[in-house]
Each structure stands twice: as C-alpha cells, then as structure tokens.
Amino acid sequence: MGAAGKWILGLVIAGMLGLAGFGVYNVMNGISGGSSGSAGSDDKPSGPLKAGEVRDAADAFLDAWAKGDMRQAAALTDNDAAALDGLQAYRRDAGIEKASFTAKPPVGDEVAFEVKAKVVHEKLSKPLSYESELTVVRGTVSGNPLVKWQPSVLHPELGEGESLVTGEADTPQVEAVDRNGKTLDPKTYPSLRPVLAELRDKYADKLSGTAGVELSVEGPQGTTTLLTLSKGKPARLKTTLDARVQAAAEKAVATYDEASVAAVDPVSGGVLAVANSGKVDFNAAFMGGRAPGSTFKIVTAAAIFTQDPGSGPGSTTKCYESRSIENGRSFVNDEGLKGISGDSTLAVNFAKSCNTGFIDYAYRHHLSDTALADTARRYFGLGENNWATGIKSADGRIPSESGDGKWAALIGQGAVTVNPLNMASVAATVSRGSFHQPVLLADVGKPVATASPLPGQVGGYLRSMMQQAVGNGTASGLGLPPGSGAKTGTAEVDGAKADSWFTAFSGSGRIAAAAWVKGGGHGRDAAGPIVVKVLNAG
Template identity: 45%
Template structure:
C-alpha cells in the first residue's frame, strides 16, 4: 500500500482585474507603484474591498490560509527574503489603509503599540481616504508615499507625505513582520506615544519678531523652525493670539511642566543628562485647516546675526553656533547645519574638549594652583588614576608658564594638578561661578544646561580638559566666554522674563575681579600668540578665545570647538568630526564676531 499524503487545499481570493499593469478592485482603477520590481498599489478607505495577496497570507510565514494542516517545517531564520518583504509590506499597508487597525497591528512586532497608534491615526488625527503607494524595496526597507484627507467639523484638506517601514523576522517562529516604530505612520512621530491630533490648537500661533521688530520665519531662518515651535508652545497664549484648527504632532510627554521641558539629552552624546526623560521636542503643526490669529512675541534674536549664522553652518556638515551678548545674556543667534534636525546649538550634550580649560583655569587661579606668569609644568606625559595622558603631537614646554600652557592648550599642565583637587572641585566651580549643570536655565525654549558630574581618579582628571563626563553645547560654551568677558554669569535667554515673570538663573557666587582679569589675559594671549591666532587675527584688542578638540569613541576625527568674545559679543561653535577647533569651528566664530561689528 502506497504512502498516504495529506493534501493541503490552497484557496485564493480574487483581486479583481489586472490589465496592462493596472490593478482593479471592483470598478476602481489603481495607479501602480513599484515594490521590488513588482507592480503594487494599496488603496483603501472606508468600505474598500479586502483582498488576499498572491504568494502568501500576508504574514510572511507558510501557514494554510484555510486552517488546514501543513507538514511541520524548521523555523525560518536569517534576513527576510525579497518575496517575504514584498508580501509582508503589502499586507500591512493594505490593512492600515482600509482602517483595520487590529489586522495591521497583527502584522507588526509590537501589536499593542501599533494598534493604539493606528487607531489614533484615524480617531485623533481624523485622517481618512488613505492611499499608500509602496516604492522600490531596498533590502528589508520599503519606502512608501501616503496621501490622505484631514477632515474635521466640515473642514477638510489633503495631506501627502513619505515614510518607510522595515520588515524583520521574529526569532521565536520565523515569521516576518513590520518592525514597529511610530515613524512608520508619519516621520514626525519620534517616540512611542507621539500622536497626530486634529482639532482646535491648544496653543495660538505667534508672530515672533527679532530685536528690531522684523518677523522671524523658518523660511527665512531655517534653524529657527524648532525654536519657533517651542516659543509658540510656551508663549502662544501669553502673546494674545487665537487658536485655529490644525493637524498637529502632539508629543508623548506634552503633559509635563513647561520648566521640566527645558532640559534634554542629545542622542549624539555618550554621556547623560539629569533630565533625559524631559520633553526635548515641542509639538509641531503639520496642516492648518483654519488659521488662528497670531500674537506678537518679541525675541532677542538679531536678524543680521541669525542670517550670518545660517550661512556659516550651511557651508559645513554638522556645525552648530550660538552668539550671546555678555552684558545681558541675550541670545542673538543660533544655527545648525541640519536646521530641521536635532537642535545641537541649544540641546547638544557633547564633550567640549579644551574649551573647558577656561573653567578649569578659573578654579586653578582661585586655588592658587596656577598664576598667569608663574612657572607651570607641561611635560609630554602625565599619569593619574592609572591613565597616561599626553599632549597633542606629544609636545612639551620646558620651564614654561601657565600663560604658555593655556595658549598652547597643554593637557598635562592641567592633569598635573588633579592630585591637589577634590573630586567635586570642578563641579562646584562650574555650578557656582559659571551657572553650568544646575538644571535651572529658562531661556524660553528647551535647552540643556551642561553637565559636570562629580568623578574620581582618571575620569576626574579627564574632566579638567573637557573629557570624562563633562557635556556641553555651543550655548553653554558661549555663556562661558560671556562670563569671562563680563566677569559674572548672566543666564542666556531669548525671551525677556518680563513677558512671563519667570526668574532667570543666577550663579551662587561671582569670581573675583583678579580671577576674571587673569582669564581675559589668558584668552587674549591665546588669540594673539596661541592656538586661536588665525581665527582671531585682525579683530582688535578687546577680544579673547580658546580652542578645543574632543575625542569621541569610534570617530576618526575629533569634534572641533571654539569659544571667543569680542567687545559685547560672545560666541561658541562646534563642528562634529571637524578636527582641530581652530581650523574647523574657529572660522565659524570669527564670521559671527565680524558680523556683529
């Protein structure tokens, strides 16, 4: 008697008519997209006909679609195949566009989060008549175009955008699924809990103006896009405007207090912020169904300096710059090479390298561990806490002074003093004199106030030269230069505290006049005879500067830093992977100081 075989009946559901590359569902003609070389378009809306996809059930695994038994097979492993990517992506996009949140979510690797987000897409976002057109597959990634309609209380407008999804394989059963992340629904959804919401905006629009009354817009000043969003969120109601009806991205943590929202951590940093869970990105308007009435909000920005900052950062990759007025703390300009990305200028959290030696020097001067023209060691190497430190190019200064060590940015001149310091000495100096790392700045939009954690042994020594756990951004380091110039810390801000009666942060103590004068002398000498000569050449006598470069793990070139003052201007810049600060960030700061007169 021959072996009996169990037959598996396979069924298919008709897709409709396919003619000349066009797909039809019922009597509706669809425009084809290309998905890995296969014509495919997903059209859905309320009442659209569901269809099965040829080549599988849409899950990416081989199970009988009618519930019949199949022979057991080994669990699949390895990257999804091209066919699996196509099938899984098409099935997910189909279910989403048809409004079947449960079915679409079941095709992801995080069913609960996906179903909640997909349901919110329709119910909170009021997005209907969705058409999803897949693009050409690249490995496991599938880009797609979305066109939909935003409808709310008799008003409607079309919305179009692009996104992408990635197909992954689940280890437990080998099934291929869409790797869930909020940005699949819309690229502006950055984290779990972010939502698209249509309705009357909670924050009225604002007309932000510069110090001379000229309007500030993202079109004219691209780097101010996220800043203006933040200003609207905090001051929209105070500015006297009237809210309109909008589709907005509402961040997951928007219920947090406005103060807690003013600190964040850069994803670019290997360090940490004390408020890493605080809101760092403001809500964002995607579409206006009916405009509100904006209120006018005056800022401290200088239109001419902001324009110069935009030009300088646009010329470079990964550059960020800030300009302050030392006498008041007013922020005059801030820009980033990627204006729509992370606001490194205000929220970055990066090791500042040797620009931190300004703060360290103030501490050594106050503790009488250094004097401008006193002898100071600068050997090739210095060991502390088990680490061997060296200078750039292993230079040394024999019988030199602290002035010479500062101007040439001698690392070992600072490391040699570590044994005479307490673990918290630098932390106290940064917090008490320069107002850094206290988490109390309130500039008007989210910002990171710097971090100088208490460390010990080699990490404490590394902090003296801006490595270890020290983290800063251009706003922080511009404030350091401004504090040296004015002799006292004045918290940076871009909206006057008179508007909302907030209290600006202050430093617990002021450095002595002698210490401030010594720092200005050191920074001036660095600008005329040290590592900052080239960027500062020809800028007059009332100026000073400090260069810096910060090593970053797995990065070929260090981040270049530069901070300086000239008259009543202070500026700092960082160029990530820029190399030496004088060569990379220095020209950016020079341009800003020249633009300010």
C-alpha cells in the first residue's frame, strides 16, 4: 500500500505464491461464480466479511481483469455467466484495452477503484479514465468472498439491460444555435435539454453532417455518450430561440418549485424562450394543461365582441360580489375584489379582473354555448390538436359547455385547460391582430396551424383592455416595458392554493410571453414577475 493509502494492481503483483494459493483455495472450495460451487462443508466460511477478505477478493478479481483473463475474473464473482458476457463485451464491443486499476482501501464490503485504459476503434484511439466500485459478498454455496456482479462494476453509467459500445454514432452530432447563431448548451440552459434532444432526434437526419465515433451506453432508454473519439462534422440546427431571452427565462423560473414560461415572436410565431423549473424532463410550458383563470378572459372578451358586434370595451355590466345564474353555482371574484358599485364597463371589469361582471354580461346578452370554443379555435388556433411546433406540444382544451360549466369556462375555470405556450400565443395574437402558430424552427417540415385574423375592431379592443390592465388594473406597477398589455390570472385547483398566471405583450411588438406557477396565488405575485423579466430581456 502506497502513501496515498491505495494498492496498485497491474499485470504483476507481488506475492505470486500467495495468489496461486488463493487460486487453489478457490478450486478446492468450488468458487466458479458462486452459482456452481460444491455443496460445501460444515466448516465453510460464514459471518461478516473481514477487511482482508474484501481486499483479497477485490485484488484477485481486478488482477485477472487487468491481465485480460476474463474467465478467471468471472469465476471470482457470484454470477460467472453474466460476468463473463460483460467482461468479454468490454473488450470486444467497447474496444477498451490495456485497462489498469488503482483500488482504494475497502469501506465495509465495498471497494472503489479508478480505471485507466484506452479505447480503440479501427485507426482511432483515445485514453479513458473513470471511477467505479464493487461490492464483495459471501458465495451462497461456498461461503467464500466473491465480487457481487452487476453491470456498474464495468462502468458506473451501465445499468441492467444496457451495453457498452464503441462505433459510429447513430446520427451526426448536432449543434443547436439560436436565431443569432449562438450555441445553445443544455448545461447553460437546462430547460432546453429535452427540447433540443427531441429536435435532434427528429431533424438530425435532414441536416448535413458526418457522424462521429463514440463510446456510449446503449439501452432501452436511449444512448448516452461517454467518450468521443472523433467528433465528425457537427450538423447545425438553427432554432428560433433567443439566447438572451432564454437566459432570463431560466433565471426567472428557477426560484419556484414548479413554474413554466414561454415567449414568442408575435410577427413570426417563433418561440423565443421556453423554461421549466422542477421536473424539467417534462416540458410543462408546451405539454401542460391547467386552468388558466382570468387570463382566459382575453378569449372570452373576443367571443363577446365577435358574437355581438355592437359590444365593446365600453359596454356596461355589473360587477357583483357574487353571481348565480338561474339558481346554479354561486360565482365570486378573486380575493380582495368584493364588487364594483353601480354600472361599470367590460374594460374596467377586465382590468380589475371581475369574474361576475363577465358572467353577468354573457348571460344577459345570451352568449351561445359554443361561442367560447368557436372563438378559441377560429381566431386563436386553440383546441384543434394540430400545432406543429417542431416538438411534442398541446394546444389546449376548450370544450363547448352549458350551464355552470359554461360560466366557469368564461373565467378560465372548469374544463378549460391550456399551457404557457398557448397563453403566450394568445397575447401575441392580440398584439399582432392575427394568429401565427408558435414554432421552434423556421421550417418544421409540415403544415402549421392557421386561424383567421381578429375581425373588425376586436384586435384593437383587446389591446386597449390589456393595456388598461397595466395602466390601472391588476397588472399595474410591475415594471413592464412601455406600451405593454397584460392580463393576470388566479386559477383555483381542487381546493389547493391557487395557481398563478400572467400573460403579456410588449409595446415594441417583438415579444409576448406567459407564465404559470403552481400554487403561486395571485397572478401578479408569482407569474407576473417572471413575465416582466422575460419581456424586458426581449
């Protein structure tokens, strides 16, 4: 043992006589993987392993492996058949040669060790080093100390049903870049890891590039690259994302356990940013489905204005403390708004986020049961299940409802569900006056969804109402860019703390965004600051 407390295993180990004696001991006691040993005797070893036994068993196994004697190494494990397959594949399929091992002193039954080797593939070679560990157990038949066989002994990234392979990658490496040509590294932008992986899988074969040579782990869950011997020529995948906006989005959601934000370009529909906190492997910004609360009043107002061309932001309604339609459910406003005395306008009810004012107006003016769903589909491209963004995405669920379900839907509750990308698109549609389906690539390879432009004065009405919400409504005082329009949302979810929603467009017309925070409460409190940071970055 050296000064560092390690013992070096190579092709020659001091004390060959002792090693030979160990080999005889193995044969006499039937150590051949622990599964085919002799019946043993009454005095077979038992009890907890001693440190010396753990050290000697690990020493013998690693020495045989270093010598390339895979059968002997496999015989020193508790599953000689599986171990032999794995050890032979280590050299044959992975091309790993000249392996040497530096083991650390045992800690209980475990021994950590460092591997230094060379990976060879045709004329290519590259050094390989990593750390792994093994566990020593008593053989169930012989009682002798054996290495517990598991694939991770070969490499810590290797699991059951997986294999180490060196060869040409299935597809060329792909370098994803933003709209300005800046490289998008998932290490810098963690929310993009599943997004870029899906884009690469889907579009890599359509790009020019040559595959590299890699040592990788292959299995049912996909391929993980461990070492690149040759990079080949990476293919370049240009996205619509904006690295600066993406960085702001990542930072903004990071302070919450579960939050998502999406930003789009109202002119082209190009996605500028997508970020999720919490379970980043699930892209909630694109695939989620939650009640959006009062942010959906944008669509509700559009439904009112299109069904009744004589209506507008100045149309009068009443904001009650509570409102029940035909002895049905009693609807109330968000906490803090008890009502507005006397007559008020739809614009004021929108800015103050009065639920009852919208429900009362829709009831008195006979808004049809299909108006909300029809408007969502016809002008905002929602609810058709046909968005082609470049990756998996959902475009909301807006069913036609009657009775209490209808009134709940008008205020973004009940059966209505959307995600931040959908609501960012709604704000973008208002900003531009027409729907441009969000996309991550300029050409997604298939037709994108379309919708009709907002009719007549509807677009102008909605823009002015959203701007009023920023000027003296629930979205005021948050630091949005000049000329911005916004809508807050507080969505009740099965008795839990309400979700926070916020959607807005910038006065520049270059960016719109929406955010959702699970259990965030009022829209301006949690989701609002996220959108403000994203819009200011655009």
